[in-house]
Amino acid sequence: QVQLAESGGGLVQPGGSLRLSCAASGSLFSIADAGWYRQAPGNQRELVATITSRGNTNYGDSVKGRFTISRDNAKNAVYLQMNSLKPEDTAAYYCNAHTPRGYDFWGQGTQVTVSS
Numbered sequence: 001q002v003q004l005a006e007s008g009g010g011l012v013q014p015g016g017s018l019r020l021s022c023a024a025s026g027s028l029f030s031i032a033d034a035g036w037y038r039q040a041p042g043n044q045r046e047l048v049a050t051i052t053s054r055g056n057t058n059y060g061d062s063v064k065g066r067f068t069i070s071r072d073n074a075k076n077a078v079y080l081q082m083n084s085l086k087p088e089d090t091a092a093y094y095c096n097a098h099t100p101r102g103y104d105f106w107g108q109g110t111q112v113t114v115s116s
């Protein structure tokens with residue numbers, strides 16, 4: 001089992017930055033791939049960024065060059081640094097852990113609103 005809790009969301013002006021954190025519990029986290037997904041009202045959940053247990057990263061096209069995902073296995077945490085935020089980045093952001101056996105775990109989400 002993996003339990004995930006996101007934090008760091010909020011209201012930010014266009015062009016600003018936010019750093020999301022995801023605290024994980026459970027011994028499986030260090031061997032799981034981790035990621036951030038987002039969902040805006042009326043839209044499907046979409047990939048933001050993923051990071052493997054070895055640190056290999058992948059980004060959605062809309063956030064490449066602006067967002068950076070990282071993890072600290074010693075702290076059981078994964079982070080998302082978001083720079084140059086745009087109004088279209090407004091969404092609920094969810095942390096995900098994907099275990100080697102194919103199980104998915106999700107956090108409760110944190111809201112990010114980009115608006116002037």
